[in-house]
Amino acid sequence: MEIVTTIAHLRELLHHYRCEDRSVGLVPTMGYLHVGHQSLMRRSAAENEITVSTVFVNPLQFAPDEDLAAYPRDPDGDAAKAEASGTDLLFMPEHDEMYPTPVQTTVSVGGIAGPLEGRSRPTFFDGVATVVAKLFAIAGPCRAYFGEKDWQQLLVVRRLAADLSLPVDVIGCPIVREPDGLAMSSRNAYLTAADRDAAPVLHRALRIGAQLLESGETDVETVRRAIEAVVAEEPLATLDYAAVVDAETLVAPAPDVAELRLLIAAQVGPARLIDNIGATRSVPA
Ligand code: AMP
Numbered sequence: 001m002e003i004v005t006t007i008a009h010l011r012e013l014l015h016h017y018r019c020e021d022r023s024v025g026l027v028p029t030m031g032y033l034h035v036g037h038q039s040l041m042r043r044s045a046a047e048n049e050i051t052v053s054t055v056f057v058n059p060l061q062f063a064p065d066e067d068l069a070a071y072p073r074d075p076d077g078d079a080a081k082a083e084a085s086g087t088d089l090l091f092m093p094e095h096d097e098m099y100p101t102p103v104q105t106t107v108s109v110g111g112i113a114g115p116l117e118g119r120s121r122p123t124f125f126d127g128v129a130t131v132v133a134k135l136f137a138i139a140g141p142c143r144a145y146f147g148e149k150d151w152q153q154l155l156v157v158r159r160l161a162a163d164l165s166l167p168v169d170v171i172g173c174p175i176v177r178e179p180d181g182l183a184m185s186s187r188n189a190y191l192t193a194a195d196r197d198a199a200p201v202l203h204r205a206l207r208i209g210a211q212l213l214e215s216g217e218t219d220v221e222t223v224r225r226a227i228e229a230v231v232a233e234e235p236l237a238t239l240d241y242a243a244v245v246d247a248e249t250l251v252a253p254a255p256d257v258a259e260l261r262l263l264i265a266a267q268v269g270p271a272r273l274i275d276n277i278g279a280t281r282s283v284p285a
Contacts, residue, residue, distance in 0.1 A: 001079070001082065001083040001087055001088060001089070001090055002088070002089050002090070003079060003090045003092055004089050004090065004091050004092070005091075005092055005093055005094065005097065006093070006097055007093065007097060007098075007138050010052070010089065010091050010138060010139075011138060011140075013089060014050070014052070014089075014139065014140060017049070017050050018140070018141075022049035022050050023047075023048040023049050023050070023142075023143070024048055024049075024050045024051075024052060024139060024140070024141070024142040024143070025043075025044030025045070025047060025048030025050070025051045025052070025142060025143045025144075025145060026044070026051075026052050026053075026054070026135065026136075026139045026142045026143070026144040026145070026168070027040045027041050027044050027051065027052070027053040027054065027087070027144075027145045028053075028054045028056075028131075028132060028135050028144065028146075029053065029054060029055055030055070030056065030057045030058065030071065030186065031055035031056075031057060031072075031073060031074065031075070031078045031092075031186070032071075032072040032073060032074055032077075032078065032186035032189065033055075033074075033077070033078045033081040033082065033186075034176075034184045034185075034186065035176050035184055036147055036149060036175070036176035036183070036184035036185070037053075037081075037085075037147075038081055038082075038084070038085040039147075039173060039174075039176050040145040040146070040147060040173050041053050041082060041085035041086055041087050041145075042085050042086055043145055043171075043173055044086070044143065044145050045085065045086025045087070045088075046086075047143060047171075048142075048143060050088050050089065051086055051087050051088050051089070052087070052088070052089045052090075052091060052139060052142075053082045053085075053087040053089075053090050053091070054090075054091040054092075054093075054135060055075070055078050055082075055090065055091070055092045056091075056092070056093055056098060056131070057071050057073065058098075058127060058128070058131040059095065059099075059127075060099075060103065060106070060123075060126070060127030060128075060130050060131060061123075061124050061125075061127030061128050061131065062127070063121060063122075063123055063124070066121075067187075067190075070190075071186070072186055072187075072189045072190075075092060078090075078092075079092075091138075098131070098134065103130070105130075106126050106127075106129075106130045107126065107129040107130045107133045107160065107164075108125075108126050108129065109125055109126075109129050109156050109159055109160055109163070111159070112152070112155050112156055112159050112249070112250055113125035113126075113129070113152070113156045113159075115152075115243070115245075115250055115251070116152055116241060116243055116250060116263055116265070117152050117153070117265070117274070118152070119241075120240055120241065120265060125152075125153070125156050128153055128156065128157070129156060129157075129160050132157055132160060133160060133164065133166070136161065136166045136168045137166075139168075140167065141167040141168070142167075142168055142169075143168070143169045143171055144157070144161075144168050144169070144170050144171065145171050145173055146170060146171070146172060146173065147172070147173050147174075147175065147176075148172050148173060148174055148175050148276070149175045149176075149183050149184075149185070149274075149275070149276075150274070151261055151263060151276040152250060152263070154170070154172045155248070155250065157170050158170045175275075175276075177203065178200075180200045181200045181203035181204060181207070182196075182199050182200045182202070182203060183202075183203065183273075183274075183275045185273065187271045187272070187273065188271065188273075190269065190270045190271040191268065191269055191270075191271055192269055194236060194269075195236055195268050195269035195270075195271065198234050198235075198236035198237055198268055198269075199237075199268045199271075199273060201230065201231055201233075201234040201237050201266075201268075202231070202237070202264050202266055202268075202273055202274075202275040203275055203277075204230060205226075205227045205228075205230035205231050205242070205264060206227065206262050206264055206275060206276065206277040207277065208226055208227065208230055209223045209224070209226055209227040209242075209244065209262045209277075209279070210262060210277050210278075210279035212226055213244075213260060213262075213279040213280070213281040214279060214280065214281075216282060217281070218281050218282065218283070220244040220245075220252070220253060220260070221244075223244045223262070224242050224243065224244045227242040227244075227262065227264060228242050231264070231266060236268055236269060237266045237267070237268050238266060238267040238268075239264070239265075239266045240265035240266055240267065240272070241263070241264070241265050242262075242263070242264050243262070243263045243264075244260055244261075244262050245260065245261055245263070246259070246260065246261075247259045247260055247261040247278060250263075255283065255284070256283050256284065257283065258280050258281055258282070258283045259278070259280055260278070260279050260280070260281055261276055261277070261278055261279075262276060262277050262278075262279060263275075263276040264276065
């Protein structure tokens with residue numbers, strides 16, 4: 001594995017590989033890698049000849065009151081994990097390489113970026129879309145791997161690629177969880193032992209909601225309230241939102257829509273955690 005720190009060098013290497021007709025997979029991350037990130041890298045390595053993973057804590061996606069300075073970092077550990085997971089090129093640019101001058105151009109996705117995370121974190125998806133557009137421009141034609149852990153982000157990135165005709169095939173990968181159901185996340189590092197014990201409540205609540213739907217409940221508001229009630233029983237968790245929506249549009253599902261997504265965000269101690277799960281409900285034939 002080679003560590004690359006400049007855009008020009010990464011472009012040069014990828015140009016060389018493309019001339020040899022080698023396919024490229026891209027795995028964008030903010031580092032502090034865990035098994036969830038590594039599952040994306042392994043998938044990319046299985047499906048492409050060259051896997052480029054990126055580690056960059058993108059300041060544009062943090063609001064002034066969020067945890068940019070405190071975001072966990074472990075460049076040496078990340079390099080070891082990326083290499084063990086099939087990464088060929090690890091792109092780790094410094095801030096000034098990605099943003100040499102104050103940013104004047106940003107990318108804004110409408111519609112799908114509006115509700116849920118978009119409502120709670122109004123500048124977040126513009127920050128994500130801008131850095132992902134840059135990474136897609138740097139990487140060129142490729143497959144790009146994103147986790148379903150960030151379901152709305154996956155839809156936003158798909159939309160970004162489609163609307164801007166970027167030559168990137170966006171591929172969603174399943175959520176990797178701890179044995180007790182907690183979705184793996186770099187932010188889990190913030191949890192105290194007591195918070196960590198409380199944190200699986202997000203997944204537990206989602207599963208109860210999904211089970212209700214799978215066992216015949218069709219009213220999404222009933223399901224949403226059931227999810228809320230589970231979280232309310234955990235004193236260390238404060239719910240931001242619980243939503244039961246059309247899995248593809250993230251709006252209230254029309255009566256004939258069967259494929260739903262249950263999404264949740266909650267503060268657990270110092271960490272804002274998100275999670276989601278899919279469920280199929282029965283709809284009138
Ligand atoms: P992050 O470093 O948190 O920005 O995440 C980088 C990528 O890894 C995103 O596409 C995430 O959705 C994905 N990811 C993070 N956690 C998980 C997980 N537990 N399972 C699967 N993918 C994940």
